[in-house]
Amino acid sequence: MPHPSVSPSPTFSPLYRQIKSLLLQRLESGEWRPGEVIPSESELAVRFQVSQGTVRKAIDEMASENLLVRRQGKGTFVATHDDPRAFFRFLRLVPLAGGIEQAQSIPLECWRAKAGPEAARMLEINLSDPINIVRRLLAFSGKPVVVDEIYLPGEVFGILTLDMLQAYKGSLYSFFESQFGVRMIRAEERLRAVPADRTSAEMLKVAEGSPLLSVERVSFTYADKPVEWRRGLYSTHDHCYFNELG
Amino acid sequence: MPHPSVSPSPTFSPLYRQIKSLLLQRLESGEWRPGEVIPSESELAVRFQVSQGTVRKAIDEMASENLLVRRQGKGTFVATHDDPRAFFRFLRLVPLAGGIEQAQSIPLECWRAKAGPEAARMLEINLSDPINIVRRLLAFSGKPVVVDEIYLPGEVFGILTLDMLQAYKGSLYSFFESQFGVRMIRAEERLRAVPADRTSAEMLKVAEGSPLLSVERVSFTYADKPVEWRRGLYSTHDHCYFNELG
DNA sequence: GAGTGGTCTAGACCACTGC
DNA sequence: CAGTGGTCTAGACCACTCG
Numbered sequence: 001m002p003h004p005s006v007s008p009s010p011t012f013s014p015l016y017r018q019i020k021s022l023l024l025q026r027l028e029s030g031e032w033r034p035g036e037v038i039p040s041e042s043e044l045a046v047r048f049q050v051s052q053g054t055v056r057k058a059i060d061e062m063a064s065e066n067l068l069v070r071r072q073g074k075g076t077f078v079a080t081h082d083d084p085r086a087f088f089r090f091l092r093l094v095p096l097a098g099g100i101e102q103a104q105s106i107p108l109e110c111w112r113a114k115a116g117p118e119a120a121r122m123l124e125i126n127l128s129d130p131i132n133i134v135r136r137l138l139a140f141s142g143k144p145v146v147v148d149e150i151y152l153p154g155e156v157f158g159i160l161t162l163d164m165l166q167a168y169k170g171s172l173y174s175f176f177e178s179q180f181g182v183r184m185i186r187a188e189e190r191l192r193a194v195p196a197d198r199t200s201a202e203m204l205k206v207a208e209g210s211p212l213l214s215v216e217r218v219s220f221t222y223a224d225k226p227v228e229w230r231r232g233l234y235s236t237h238d239h240c241y242f243n244e245l246g
Numbered sequence: 247m248p249h250p251s252v253s254p255s256p257t258f259s260p261l262y263r264q265i266k267s268l269l270l271q272r273l274e275s276g277e278w279r280p281g282e283v284i285p286s287e288s289e290l291a292v293r294f295q296v297s298q299g300t301v302r303k304a305i306d307e308m309a310s311e312n313l314l315v316r317r318q319g320k321g322t323f324v325a326t327h328d329d330p331r332a333f334f335r336f337l338r339l340v341p342l343a344g345g346i347e348q349a350q351s352i353p354l355e356c357w358r359a360k361a362g363p364e365a366a367r368m369l370e371i372n373l374s375d376p377i378n379i380v381r382r383l384l385a386f387s388g389k390p391v392v393v394d395e396i397y398l399p400g401e402v403f404g405i406l407t408l409d410m411l412q413a414y415k416g417s418l419y420s421f422f423e424s425q426f427g428v429r430m431i432r433a434e435e436r437l438r439a440v441p442a443d444r445t446s447a448e449m450l451k452v453a454e455g456s457p458l459l460s461v462e463r464v465s466f467t468y469a470d471k472p473v474e475w476r477r478g479l480y481s482t483h484d485h486c487y488f489n490e491l492g
Numbered sequence: 493g494a495g496t497g498g499t500c501t502a503g504a505c506c507a508c509t510g511c
Numbered sequence: 512c513a514g515t516g517g518t519c520t521a522g523a524c525c526a527c528t529c530g
Contacts, residue, residue, distance in 0.1 A: 012526080014499060040515060051501045056516085064310070066492060072516045073508035090491055094436075187491040190340075192482035193439035193457035211439035211457035217491075236438035243489055245336055245433040245463075246312060258507085260518060286496060297520045302497085318497045319527035 019048055020058040027067065027078060028222040034080035034177050038068070041076070067185065081173040081184070090173065090187060090219075091138075093145065093234065094242045101140040105172060107165040109135040112154070119151045122218055122229040130154030134165065136172075137203060138232075145239055147203050150230040156182055157227075182227055187219040191241065196233070204235045213241060265294055266304040273313065273324065274468040280326035280423050284314070287322070313431065327419040327430070336419065336433060336465075337384075339391065339480065340488045347386040351418060353411035355381040358400070365397045368464055368475040376400030380411065382418075383449060384478075391485055393449050396476040402428055403473075428473055433465040437487065442479070450481045459487060 023044075026032045038044075041059065045052040059076055062068045066089075069077045080086075087103070095101055114128040123131070131151050138146035150172075152160065157180050168175045176182045194214045201208040212233045219228040234241065269290075272278045284290075287305065291298040305322055308314045312335075315323045326332075333349070341347055360374040369377070377397050384392035396418075398406065403426050414421045422428045440460045447454040458479045465474040480487065 016499075042515085053502085054500060057499085059516095070516065071509085073510080073514080075509095075515060092489075092491075189489045189491060191437060191459065191487040191489065193459040193480075194482075195457050211441050213437065213439040213459075234439075236440075241437040243338075243435045243437065245338075245435060262518075288496085299521085300519060303518085305497095316497065317528090319495080319529080321496060 015050060016054045016057040016061075019044075019050060019055055020061055022048065023058060023062060024067075024222065030181055032078050033181070034078050034183055035082065036078050037075040038078065065185070079183075081171055081177050087171060090184070092242050093140075093239050095140065095239055097238070104139045104142075106137040106139060107134060107162055108137055109133075110160055110162040110165060112159065115151075115153075119229060123151065123153050123226050125153050125155070132157055132160040134160070140239065143238070144204050144235070146232050146234050147200055148230055148232040150228065152228055156180065176228075182221055184219045184221060184228065187217050187228075190216045194233070200233050204233070206235055206237065212236070215241070261296060262300045262303040262307075265290075265296060265301055266307055268294065269304060269308060270313075270468065276427055278324050279427070280324050280429055281328065282324050283321040284324065311431070325429075327417055327423050333417060336430070338488050339386075339485050341386070341485055343484070350385045350388075352383040352385060353380060353408055354383055355379075356406055356408040356411060358405065361397075361399075365475060369397065369399050369472050371399050371401070378403055378406040380406070386485065389484070390450050390481070392478050392480050393446050394476055394478040396474065398474055402426065422474075428467055430465045430467060430474065433463050433474075436462045440479070446479050450479070452481055452483065458482070461487070 023038075026038070032038050039047070041052050041055050044055045048055065059068055059070070063070050063076075066079050066086075069079050071077065091103065093103075111133055113131055113133050115123065115125055115131045117127060119125075119131060120127045120129065125131075131154055134148075134150040134152070136148045136150065137144050138148065157176075164179070165175070168179070173184050176184070192214045193211050195209045196204070196206055196212045198208050200212065201210065204212070206212070213236050215232045215234055217228070217230045217232070218226050219230075221227050269284075272284070278284050285293070287298050287301050290301045294301065305314060305316070309316055309322075312325050312332075315325050317323065337349065339349075357379055359377055359379050361369065361371055361377045363373060365371075365377060366373045366375065371377075377400055380394075380396040380398070382394045382396065383390050384394065403422070410425070411421070414425070419430050422430070438460045439457050441455045442450070442452055442458045444454050446458065447456065450458070452458070459482050461478045461480055463474070463476045463478070464472050465476075467473045
């Protein structure tokens with residue numbers, strides 16, 4: 001039996017996509033928080049008055065977009081950055097020698113500022129809107145490899161302090177998720193090769209002017225809203241940026 | 247109550263995956279060539295004695311892996327590199343200024359050699375096996391941006407000449423596909439920042455020692471067989487390597 | 493209009509998890 | 512054991528393409 005709410009083209013949207021956007025609303029509103037179970041497929045089917053297969057297809061898409069995680073026998077969960085396997089999704093740095101290393105994030109500074117023209121454009125906020133800036137060092141096996149500057153809109157993150165950052169154990173995105181309810185779902189990175197300036201060179205223990213990998217990232221939360229801009233300099237002496245082209 | 251110690255099937259594979267590997271066989275054997283239509287879902291369902299939904303699920307997975315392309319009303323086609331939209335899948339270089347540019351591949355040299363230790367390891371072939379080496383320049387809007395050295399196993403590509411490369415209009419992967427029946431389905435890239443050596447600096451018109459983006463790539467065809475290794479140096483003065491993290 | 497993929501349904505059974 | 516997601520089926524109808 002066809003479903004009544006399916007209208008013919010040109011604004012045609014299949015039923016499972018309508019269900020999908022209903023589910024997305026729940027995620028955006030925070031009704032279902034990261035790590036939590038969502039209702040079972042059969043319950044959602046009853047609630048939305050569609051067949052289980054239609055709910056299933058909606059969830060399938062969201063699972064393939066890393067928004068939900070299915071676990072057979074247990075249920076479907078809202079994706080979270082707590083999972084250490086998800087770490088490599090956003091930090092594509094691997095040792096040249098092979099193997100696995102533990103990354104250590106060392107916050108150096110954290111202050112409040114007003115958005116300059118570049119930050120405002122990247123974060124889609126107004127000039128002089130309040131932002132938080134974090135300077136950070138990333139080390140592998142105790143050796144500094146990345147120095148980062150991270151720009152976070154004050155509207156979303158409120159006031160951030162160095163203490164908060166230093167107290168938290170785990171990844172930055174996991175921190176954002178649990179402390180501010182901000183979940184990063186995708187990011188765009190732009191890579192270039194640049195000469196090391198003096199301060200970066202000192203921190204990464206490389207010669208001034210030697211080549212570094214510049215990585216600029218804009219991260220987005222639901223509805224493609226940009227909520228983080230960061231510029232990092234990567235020392236690629238012992239590590240490389242690994243990318244898989246599918 | 248614990249389950250009986252005899253697990254039902256450690257090698258359990260759902261029906262649609264078995265169908266999928268049957269379809270993969272057709273692709274690997276070259277029975278269905280890039281760009282061609284494959285039989286319709288209903289015909290495959292009859293042929294394999296399963297329901298259409300099961301065939302559909304197998305094809306769904308292969309479409310999401312860029313092996314097949316569905317076109318409503320027309321049929322399902324073997325994916326090809328001819329499609330210019332697929333170009334950016336493997337060359338993630340965009341102008342800093344924004345906009346779109348036409349890339350131009352300029353083959354410089356092409357010779358036959360024996361695999362050294364590094365090439366042999368990357369291509370999973372034996373030391374001293376015959377390989378083809380191509381040196382190439384990539385230009386955007388007439389300006390040189392990338393200089394490449396490409397290593398291709400002789401077993402797969404036979405003998406390659408500069409004439410063949412220069413005669414072909416289109417991307418390199420499109421060339422490999424049509425001339426040698428080799429279809430690249432995925433690749434791994436490793437990026438570093440390195441100082442420009444003299445010859446590269448001259449070709450890219452940058453100062454010797456200035457930072458360049460080093461991109462090493464291994465490309466794989468069906469069954470994860472490596473069939474290309476390339477080392478490129480990218481000038482990131484006017485362009486950057488763009489990557490989307492999902 | 494005939495043939496293709498795309499959506500939706502209803503129901504059956506399997507595999508896994510935890511009580 | 513009940514409840515979850517995972518697979519498979521059969522059939523209906525929709526949307527698109529092409530002759």
